[in-house]
Amino acid sequence: MNLDFTREEREFQQSIRSWMRENVQDDIKRSSALGEMLAKEQQQKWERLLGKQGWLALTWPKQYGGPGWTATQRYIFDLERAMAGAPPTSPFGVSMVGPVLYNFGFQEQKDRWLPGIVSGETLWCQGYSEPNAGSDLASLKTRAERKDDHYLVNGQKIWTTQAHWSDMMFCLVRTDPTVKQQNGISFLLIDMKTPGIEVRPIYSIDGHHHLNEVYFTDVRVPLENLVGQEGMGWTIAKFLLTHERTTIAGVADSHHEISRLKNAVEESPGFLDKSQARLRIAELEIELMALEYTNFRTVAATDEGRPLGPESSGLKIKGTELQQKVSQAMVELGGMMSLTWDNPETIGSDIFNRATRRYNFLRACTIYGGSNEIQKNVLAKMLLGL
Amino acid sequence: MNLDFTREEREFQQSIRSWMRENVQDDIKRSSALGEMLAKEQQQKWERLLGKQGWLALTWPKQYGGPGWTATQRYIFDLERAMAGAPPTSPFGVSMVGPVLYNFGFQEQKDRWLPGIVSGETLWCQGYSEPNAGSDLASLKTRAERKDDHYLVNGQKIWTTQAHWSDMMFCLVRTDPTVKQQNGISFLLIDMKTPGIEVRPIYSIDGHHHLNEVYFTDVRVPLENLVGQEGMGWTIAKFLLTHERTTIAGVADSHHEISRLKNAVEESPGFLDKSQARLRIAELEIELMALEYTNFRTVAATDEGRPLGPESSGLKIKGTELQQKVSQAMVELGGMMSLTWDNPETIGSDIFNRATRRYNFLRACTIYGGSNEIQKNVLAKMLLGL
Amino acid sequence: MEFNLPENTTLIADTASRYLKDNYSFDIYRKQIEQQDPFGASRWSAMQELGWFGLPFAESGGGFGGTLLDVAMVVRELGAALCLDPYVDTVVAPGKLLEYVGSDATLAMLSDVIEGRVKLACALYDFHAGYQVLTPSMKLNGRRLSGQKNFVPDGGFADTLLATALADGELVVLAVPLGICETIRYRALDGGRIANVLFDDVDITDGMILACGEKAEQALSRLLAYLRVLDCARMYGAAGALYRRTLEYAKTRKQFGVAIGSFQIIQHYLVDMFIDLQQLESMLFMAAVKAESEDVSQRERASTAAKAYYADKAVRIAQQAIQIHGGIGVTEELDIGHYFRLITHCSLTHGDRAHHIKSFSRLDEVHQGE
């Protein structure tokens, strides 16, 4: 057992760190230090830069544009990325539709869509949830009727993150309403510029616009935008759930958040009971350690080609709970400084002044991607052999 | 709204306090200060003393031997009792079978059994749980077959608190196995000296003997020991669940425990981080305040003759959780001093030296009397109108 | 002991509830949080007509002699309605401070408050001193006032501040016209208006000094106990609204073909919310009754305990309300997330949980019932 990085890995880490130091732009660093969301232009500029390096589609096979890194290297990259104050990349292209395409897509589909993801040119969004199909995805209703040379799509998606930024959506639609719930679902790629699509913003309680409703009225989608066969949508969706993501636990970003919190406390104007605050931070750091080393085991298992067990649900649950705890600590340790919302100038500490934005937004992290309750149900079935 | 005791109530409090000061024996005080269980003789001596005062069957109507106190007075009595270091009285006679008898019993039964309860002479135990009928009481199997002049009882009870001390047991038995689960159950009084009864001890993880298994082999119980009608057992059991108990939340005893904890910390040999320990105790005290004032509302409602709502389940849940938290704090603040089990002399602090006994035993308090999970199920049904 | 709301208090609460139902709504709230101007003249005069301006104050000073419990029930309803009208910050808080100081000058100002002739706000905090209100960082040197006040909840329209400062280490309370200070207004977490005020060597005249030394400290101590309880009242209103909405949602929202309230885990979440809400209500009543006590240790014990408890349990209820609602709970569209912000906000005003636990741990224990 060797829990330290190897010499090669440390060298890799150094090279990534230097690169980050030189390439993460100041505006991004500033936003990150304050815990702010980036504008579309900032985010896309950053992703294109990574794309140019070949560092965007990290988990992909080399033949499709992946860097050929081990899971450990990907973890190191993510850590250095986060600690350098750079944002996580959007998962919809690189972690979701990409792997679907190279696993289930026809050659033409791969040729057409993968390069745009690898380079950061094409922005994707995920059309899964519907007003009455959130955690219970199998009951989705958005209908894709097969016509001669296209599908005619009608219906509505909701909670569509960054739909307003996106060029493309991958989407679960019902192609056959006559069969059992899961069976009639297909996986469709939709160009967001197609007539009949309306994107309406949903503002979140952090005051920002991340989410959308997307309405489809007689939207014509070419038949060749179907991935796999009709009715395979459920299989593909399940495949994605088990697809490896070294970042599911949010370890790197929690490191970054705890380091922001420490800075804020140490540089606080002084009325804080700092030794008291440090105890609370110590508890968070220790929880992060437990999460981090559990994550390492997943990473190591991936590098050794071992299959992932139920740990990954655990990582998601613990990881999101920790993100919430850290953000709550940031709000509470900020005291009154956290009361501010749109103050034009710093009052004591910028970090604390913005703390509730992230805290508010992160209430969603135990909900989306399958609520933690659903994750526990699934895990319980595995444990109990139900 | 007046949350202070009235002048009369304060005078009552003073009189109880003086009485306690003079009448709680030193050996009892000593045990109580250490958080130890009393021996049968100590416990019964204490209850007889209360009986002599007419202070045992506190909730009973005057005609049956109650003191005619208000719920507030009963609360005050309980508080002063606990703070004086005296033990709670056994609930089986005064809080359980007594009210059943004067509500459901025939005159002969009342005449025969109530005086012994009021005086503290007769000790009772409760025969409800069975090996396969714990939280799911309706599935109990102990059989009482009606013969000419007696019931023939066969079966087994378990978790029978103080059965080895008791003169009598009140017992749920199945008199009719042919009808639906709840319907065939009857409420029977059994003399523990009847041939065919075997009491076997169950030792708890506090190292003490509180609990028992009770085996019935062809035990003959006179027909006149049936309370109410055959098949009424379930109705009576449910009646008891809603029967008022001002002490269900354990407020008085938690006050006593927290004050023991404070003493232990303040008098601790010195290595404790006392300001840190005080913060933890402050949190417990604040929780106790919330519980106490919620309990006061129940007490006040009782005094005004208003019916109890779902609050009482809440009191049981919060009250038991708090007892566990206090006992855990006592163990943890004791540090190594809590490591001791049967040390013949004090090591630093007697209170800490004995802390794990109570902590261990109290793991049961969220289980017995309907586990907290069952309580929540019941409460949920009421809230959701299921 | 008697735990019922007095008839009169119930009447006040019912009236407040009806008034808000008729005159306030989530739509109005949503417009209000976007506006600089906090609210129209109509609701200001409505408040006055309802008698709220006089409610918190002794009859001898021209008020209606309402108890803290009366005021708390009004504030509870404001919280339940998500109403941002700055009743507490611009009427109750400055008015009580004036009343507690109790000089001729302050009682005269108080009657202006009751008549609605002035718009005041309390400026008690700055980010250096934090919750340590007795040692503000602003300094009064002779007649020159220098420093800043932050987190001043002036509702966006106060004209005079009741501000604290230290003069030779002694606490003073001053009434300073906002016109002579540099003021930056912005939105607070709960959507209300809040200000930073810079005092750049401002000239102080005799009349501006309202109280100093022990008198000022005592008034402030009493005020804070009072305000902590109102924080709790507002949170209670919001937490109750969240509980009712969440219970209703659990009954009607379907997933996997059944109401989500049929899942045991959701049931237990709801039960936990219900039980905590019960205890929160008890704490509110307790604190409202005791925080007006003449006995400082009773005041402190009750109000710090209540606030610490609320900052834990009301916050938890708000978090669970969102979790049970799922995605819809984190949107601006629905009131759930706004109640959530309100509760977070109130958990941080006039002392947060850590602050109050610490204060409480330093109080001497008073044996209950003595």
Add this chain to the structure above:
Amino acid sequence: MEFNLPENTTLIADTASRYLKDNYSFDIYRKQIEQQDPFGASRWSAMQELGWFGLPFAESGGGFGGTLLDVAMVVRELGAALCLDPYVDTVVAPGKLLEYVGSDATLAMLSDVIEGRVKLACALYDFHAGYQVLTPSMKLNGRRLSGQKNFVPDGGFADTLLATALADGELVVLAVPLGICETIRYRALDGGRIANVLFDDVDITDGMILACGEKAEQALSRLLAYLRVLDCARMYGAAGALYRRTLEYAKTRKQFGVAIGSFQIIQHYLVDMFIDLQQLESMLFMAAVKAESEDVSQRERASTAAKAYYADKAVRIAQQAIQIHGGIGVTEELDIGHYFRLITHCSLTHGDRAHHIKSFSRLDEVHQGE
């Protein structure tokens, strides 16, 4: 990075597991906790034959050069088997202390330990100093030793203590024959044997002083990091056993006509236990690898974090195991309650949660991976 147990370690763990399965049982445990005499000569020599006596120690000193991870896997199995044989307290702990001091004299004593010729125990604590091991309350004045040691886990049979004292403010480690002290033996929470030892102006000869000053402090610091990890290992074994038993119970125990594992609330309890157990395992591996580091800050960081985490999560697992078992879980009849006591016990040895959180909060952060 490589997270597999080395083949050799797996072999050691498997052997330990098999040995305990064949030679230990809940029945033996129950007899053992009632006896003054801790265990027969047969299991003592079995330990030696298994190579456990030499395992923790460097080959240069006559040991088998096992890592802390190797030893932790043995201790994990002891915990899982609820085995009270005092391997850690009478072999590992004193042996490592002798090794860490590393003088000719202590290495000679160590070889006696490895050969099973002496029975030692460490006496590091007294109730005055608590977890502050560097400042024991016992004093060495010239050649006279006065004071007491408490919580000495001597397994009921040690003949010599490695005890700490202060001589003119300087830490000393002494080897004192128990024969010259007043000793009171009793049972500890986990059922093991523990002692109070009174040193009433005891004569100390030259040979008894093993180390002093910085040397003693360093040896103690290394020892404690090592022992914290073994506390975790023992708790992990117990928590794992509790989880497996509880899962099995949930599958088979019926209530209301169905297995209790079919209730969603029980399912979520089990999932929480499972997830925490995963994280506990990661922490154990992490701490076992890092707590032998030459770098004191790595050692302290890893071992204090692990112990603090265990004192929270392993304790919680033990509590939930009882809750799910219901009444049967709090009886002496079933092993559940005994594992519960074992875990509580280990959460308090060599620093409790509060102590370690505080220590951790005072360490400088080491950026992961550097």
